[in-house]
Amino acid sequence: MAKNNNTFKVPENYFNDLEKDILSKVNHLPKKKFIFSPSKTVFRYAAIVLLLLAVGGIVWWNQPTDMANTELANSINESSNFSSKEDMNKSLDIKTEENYPSKQEITISELGNEKPSNEEFELSKEELDYLEYYLRAGVVNDYLTYNE
């Protein structure tokens, strides 16, 4: 129905064939099946909610709970209530002169593969008393130096 100077042509009987072609194609169209296809917006909101849940979950997981806080506070309190300095050192594993290995022990361990000598020290009663005194006084080094 092109009206103005239409020099465009169509093959003979084209429009009759076109109608038949269209109707036959429409009759052979596959039947519509109902498929749930949410829009892009729904997917976007779902993705945002999932992201927020994931971030929230991570934060919540890494945060100490109230119970854990209480336990931690109790343990700090307990560890700070020492009856003596020795208890505290023992509890906190602080090396003092008393519980440090003696110089001799260090020397032996420093020797590496060398086996410690089988020679036994025989200390007199007097020497043992001194040793005990020195150990208690915290002057082991002096004692060892003295013996050397």
Add this chain to the structure above:
Amino acid sequence: MTDNELFELLKNKSSREKGFSVLVHDFKERVYWQIRHMVLSHEDANDLVQEVFIKVFQNIDNFKHDSSISTWIYRIALNHTLNFLNSKSQRYKQNYTSLEDDMFNNLRADKNFEPDEIELKLQKAILSLPEKQRLVFNLRYYDEMPFKEMEQVLQTSESTLKSTYHFASKKIEEQLLKEEIIKFDFPN
């Protein structure tokens, strides 16, 4: 058959096939020419017109009858044609020739186009127009579509369409004058 009667036939599933058959019979030629004047090639127009009617059939349930059936069909046809041309021009972007040059060369070799010299130059001038102007010019010049109807199909105001058509006509006239074709009357 009135627009309302046809709409009723299409809405009822039992009478849909009959209604669609009437619709194809009534609109096939106009839709074909509308597409043909845009794509120029008969083969492309033939494929597109069939795709358009299949699209119409698949979307009958979505049609709310807020415009006439003809407006709805022409709108589908135009959108489908413009999508086709856009995707085709995307492919041409990597080539040295433009889509319009190629369309013109194919038109000259088309056995379904029997132009005289003036018509051939007119087609060349139309192809040099921007897409929107070409569309408006074709709808007005070839299909004689009233601006009122064009307003609904293209969803553009009547005054804009009139000025678009005016600019398109002027450009074509200038081009034809350059080609030494002095007289060419366009409908207003």
